[in-house]
Amino acid sequence: MKNVIILGASGNIAKHVTDILVNKNDIQxxxxxxxxxxxxxxxxxxxxxxxxxxxxxxxxxxxxxxxDIVYANLSGDLEAMAKNIxxxxxxxxxxxxxxxxxxxxYDVPLKPVLKxxxxxTDVIEASELEYTILRPTWFTSANEIDYETTRKGQPEKxxxxxxxxxxxxIAKIIESPEKYIRENLGINKPNS
Ligand SMILES: NC(=O)c1ccc[n+]([C@@H]2O[C@H](COP(=O)([O-])OP(=O)(O)OC[C@H]3O[C@@H](n4cnc5c(N)ncnc54)[C@H](OP(=O)(O)O)[C@@H]3O)[C@@H](O)[C@H]2O)c1
Numbered sequence: 486m487k488n489v490i491i492l493g494a495s496g497n498i499a500k501h502v503t504d505i506l507v508n509k510n511d512i513q514x515x516x517x518x519x520x521x522x523x524x525x526x527x528x529x530x531x532x533x534x535x536x537x538x539x540x541x542x543x544x545x546x547x548x549x550x551x552x553d554i555v556y557a558n559l560s561g562d563l564e565a566m567a568k569n570i571x572x573x574x575x576x577x578x579x580x581x582x583x584x585x586x587x588x589x590x591y592d593v594p595l596k597p598v599l600k601x602x603x604x605x606t607d608v609i610e611a612s613e614l615e616y617t618i619l620r621p622t623w624f625t626s627a628n629e630i631d632y633e634t635t636r637k638g639q640p641e642k643x644x645x646x647x648x649x650x651x652x653x654x655i656a657k658i659i660e661s662p663e664k665y666i667r668e669n670l671g672i673n674k675p676n677s
Pocket of ligand 1: 492493494495496497498499517518519520523537538539540558559560561585586587588620621622623624
């Protein structure tokens with residue numbers, strides 16, 4: 486059994502990922518979020534639910550303890566969150582983290598709105614963790630699975646990606662966490 490915790494489980498992409506993973510017999514999902522009333526997805530009764538704040542280090546550390554994979558789907562003060570996540574994982578000896586960042590974080594000049602994403606990404610990359618960082622393009626609600634990835638250092642491609650595509654790729658990493666270790670990938674719809 487693989488223990489997986491989703492931080493920010495009320496988020497849009499997190500809900501799609503939960504939908505995909507909730508019926509997998511080899512995965513025990515823990516949903517970590519500030520307000521459990523914001524869930525309301527089919528099947529969440531099979532998940533552990535923890536109400537907590539990623540900015541509260543003690544709550545986070547307690548939740549991360551015993552997990553095999555941390556998937557962070559957050560917004561807000563991402564740099565402070567990333568620092569807490571790294572520290573909590575180091576102190577509980579949890580290695581694998583999937584962190585959702587954004588397209589455009591290596592652009593010069595950097596758009597102010599993307600600064601938290603860049604800082605958080607730098608924090609995760611500077612850690613010893615087995616991270617996979619994803620830098621998605623802008624989300625659509627298209628009911629399609631169609632994506633490609635680019636590596637760090639390559640020009641980012643495309644302008645959009647369906648939420649379903651991004652969630653599908655995240656679920657794939659969770660199912661095969663030995664893949665994409667210490668990778669920082671752009672992800673987009675081809676030819677978009
Ligand atoms: N929209 C786009 O086109 C686009 C493109 C590229 C990247 N992104 C980024 O990709 C990420 C995932 O997107 P999304 O649409 O799934 O995001 P989202 O729906 O905004 O979800 C983010 C989640 O973070 C949670 N959160 C915020 N502060 C928290 C805290 N202190 N403790 C615990 N949880 C906290 C929020 O929970 P609450 O319910 O408690 O507020 C929210 O559910 C986001 O960072 C987003 O900005 C978005």
